[in-house]
Amino acid sequence: MEDDVEKLLIEQLKDAFSAEKQALRCMQQSARMASSPLLKMAIETHIEETKDQIGRLDEIFQAMNTKPGRKLCLAMKGLVDEAAAEAGEHESGPVLDLVITASMQRIEHYEISAYGTMVMTAEALELQPVTKVLQQTLAEEQQTEAKLAQMAKTELMTSALEDDGEEDPDQSSSSRPASSKRAPSKARSAKQSAAKPSAAKPSSAKPSSAKPSSAKSASATPAPGKPGPKTGSSSSRPAARRAR
């Protein structure tokens, strides 16, 4: 059965190889569309990391005497197609930056999940060097996702909220600086004034705690891949007897 698990890991590695290559092309397009210099820089940094990650996967294939083959990661294809479709619905500017960031976060979450599983599997097979390399990539994916989440919450969201919200088709190719301060939009002003308690109106009976919390924004980033609870004795692992 150990051979079957090793074959499973190889299939997961092939899937990850395809996923990384697709993500790389998506990020290269995203970097060209991004307006925020901060977002552009974050994408470009992760492009370089992704090239290294692809190189590391190549090294793993060589160490395991196999090749990446032509496997296509369908999940990443879906994420990348959706990223392109959603980006195509917006003109250049702060809102498109939020769209790009959201798509990138979805991609990173998928990669975090995939590498978490591969780390757990490689650990179970006691493939220490492979585990170490995969853990390095997993950490980079987690850091990238955290960086994007922080950027979206602060700089990018502020820019998008301060934007006038009108995407002028004539200005579509303009490289509007992300840091340019604009007057608050009408919608935002209305929202702010509506939020102010009015002296004339009695307060609503609805308790404030009924308002949904920001749980939606809470990251569901899984912990670095750790082996799940073992059902059998740890000494029963046959892989321990295999020299790697």
Ligand SMILES: [Fe+2]
């Ligand atoms: Fe990534």
